[in-house]
Amino acid sequence: MNVRDSEAAAALLSAAGYEQAASEADADLVIVNSCSVRAKAEEKALGKLGLLCASRRDHPGRLVGLMGCMAQRLGEAIFKKIPGLDFSVGTRRAGAIPRLVARVLAGERGLLETSSQDEIPDVPDAHVEDMGFSAFVTILLGCNRRCAYCIVPDVRGREYSRPAREILAEIAALARHGVREVTLLGQSVMNYGRMNPVWDETDPPSPGGYREPFPRLLEAVAAIPGVLRIRFTSGHPSGCTDELVRAMASLPQVCHHLHLPVQSGSDPILKAMRRGYTRERYLEAVGKLRAAMPDFALTTDVIVGFPGETEADFEATRTLMDEAGFDNAFIFKYSPRPGTPAAQMPDDVSDEEKMRRNQVLLADQDRRGSALNEALVGTVQEVLVEGRSLRNAERWAGRSPGNKIVVFDPVEGLEPGTLAKVAITRAAPQTLYGEVVR
Ligand code: 5AD
Numbered sequence: 143m144n145v146r147d148s149e150a151a152a153a154l155l156s157a158a159g160y161e162q163a164a165s166e167a168d169a170d171l172v173i174v175n176s177c178s179v180r181a182k183a184e185e186k187a188l189g190k191l192g193l194l195c196a197s198r199r200d201h202p203g204r205l206v207g208l209m210g211c212m213a214q215r216l217g218e219a220i221f222k223k224i225p226g227l228d229f230s231v232g233t234r235r236a237g238a239i240p241r242l243v244a245r246v247l248a249g250e251r252g253l254l255e256t257s258s259q260d261e262i263p264d265v266p267d268a269h270v271e272d273m274g275f276s277a278f279v280t281i282l283l284g285c286n287r288r289c290a291y292c293i294v295p296d297v298r299g300r301e302y303s304r305p306a307r308e309i310l311a312e313i314a315a316l317a318r319h320g321v322r323e324v325t326l327l328g329q330s331v332m333n334y335g336r337m338n339p340v341w342d343e344t345d346p347p348s349p350g351g352y353r354e355p356f357p358r359l360l361e362a363v364a365a366i367p368g369v370l371r372i373r374f375t376s377g378h379p380s381g382c383t384d385e386l387v388r389a390m391a392s393l394p395q396v397c398h399h400l401h402l403p404v405q406s407g408s409d410p411i412l413k414a415m416r417r418g419y420t421r422e423r424y425l426e427a428v429g430k431l432r433a434a435m436p437d438f439a440l441t442t443d444v445i446v447g448f449p450g451e452t453e454a455d456f457e458a459t460r461t462l463m464d465e466a467g468f469d470n471a472f473i474f475k476y477s478p479r480p481g482t483p484a485a486q487m488p489d490d491v492s493d494e495e496k497m498r499r500n501q502v503l504l505a506d507q508d509r510r511g512s513a514l515n516e517a518l519v520g521t522v523q524e525v526l527v528e529g530r531s532l533r534n535a536e537r538w539a540g541r542s543p544g545n546k547i548v549v550f551d552p553v554e555g556l557e558p559g560t561l562a563k564v565a566i567t568r569a570a571p572q573t574l575y576g577e578v579v580r
């Protein structure tokens with residue numbers, strides 16, 4: 143989501159007449175886009191801002207700004223931490239960036255622009271030129287859940303779904319400029335259209351008979367010429383409705399892949415986290431997706447060391463991860479966030495123990511991921527061809543529907559930005575290798 147917001151900021155500044163610098167060292171203006179989800183991410187952003195302000199010694203007059211979740215969370219307090227900061231702009235006010243830059247150029251300093259929780263956000267379009275083949279498109283902002291550990295509802299505000307028409311116009315423009323794969327973004331993306339209307343009476347009804355707003359959006363995106371692939375993230379088990387599963391299984395453009403954060407495999411911890419499902423309900427949702435899509439790929443997020451997590455809770459997470467059969471997993475050490483319900487609970491798992499649990503889950507996942515990749519040897523994967531491989535310029539690479547990197551030798555007539563069928567001959571933990579078949 144931050145990548146998408148950064149692109150939007152760049153697009154706004156280009157439209158205002160600024161030019162993108164060749165590198166950070168050349169830039170007269172640098173804006174740090176920040177994340178508040180864990181303390182470490184905030185520390186990194188602060189460190190970077192400090193260095194940028196200090197860099198004015200060699201680069202006089204350089205402008206330094208902050209955007210995103212940390213700007214929203216800290217408000218005025220950011221100027222105490224980083225006195226040299228020129229401006230700070232919160233999550234729903236990206237549209238103000240060109241105006242703030244103009245005011246700083248006119249001599250003002252320390253400008254702050256944050257938003258209220260329920261303000262209808264600015265959602266500037268991203269760049270449509272030079273996007274490559276794959277682009278992010280924000281469809282839903284904010285989050286109305288209140289998972290006990292999570293700062294996102296505080297910093298990204300109430301849930302708001304963009305009107306379908308606006309999203310479809312943005313994707314059509316991207317597709318005209320060569321984008322072939324879109325990833326629809328939202329904190330709880332399947333909630334699209336549940337809190338505010340997104341379709342109006344003048345919109346044509348869904349040809350597939352979808353009544354829920356999100357499957358209906360998937361269908362409409364799939365109908366846009368040039369869109370070869372659709373992904374969306376992140377999911378929640380409550381969103382895995384029959385209509386959604388039908389749309390995923392039957393619309394050929396929708397990748398059979400879902401990022402479905404589980405966070406924990408232990409019921410008492412899930413309850414304390416206020417995740418709104420049990421282990422069984424989570425596995426039920428996974429079962430439903432796998433039944434409809436035999437080639438379904440599943441990825442997840444897990445938090446280790448949530449307050450009160452015992453060895454038995456941790457073991458439950460390990461067994462759940464095996465049962466669910468994750469293709470990939472992002473493991474995070476719990477980090478208390480100020481103002482969240484979990485911050486009131488004792489952070490009682492030591493840092494060494496969090497580290498140990500993190501390592502155990504990573505090692506489990508390496509084994510599991512390798513075995514799942516091995517099982518793909520002998521299959522034919524449809525790959526969105528990206529071009530030269532980063533590691534070996536002789537070979538080409540692309541991604542499978544399950545979002546795995548596939549490396550192969552280019553063949554006559556094969557163009558980047560098209561779909562190719564690749565027979566998988568070899569698997570490594572993070573990569574598949576194969577040959578193009580016709
Ligand atoms: N501590 C650690 N991890 C967190 N996440 C969200 N909040 C926290 C926190 N306080 C993780 C969750 C989420 C991912 C984006 O970040 O796993 O899915």
Ligand code: SF4
Nearest residue numbers: 285287289292294329
């Ligand atoms: Fe945070 Fe939970 Fe909302 Fe995800 S669903 S953004 S974890 S509050």
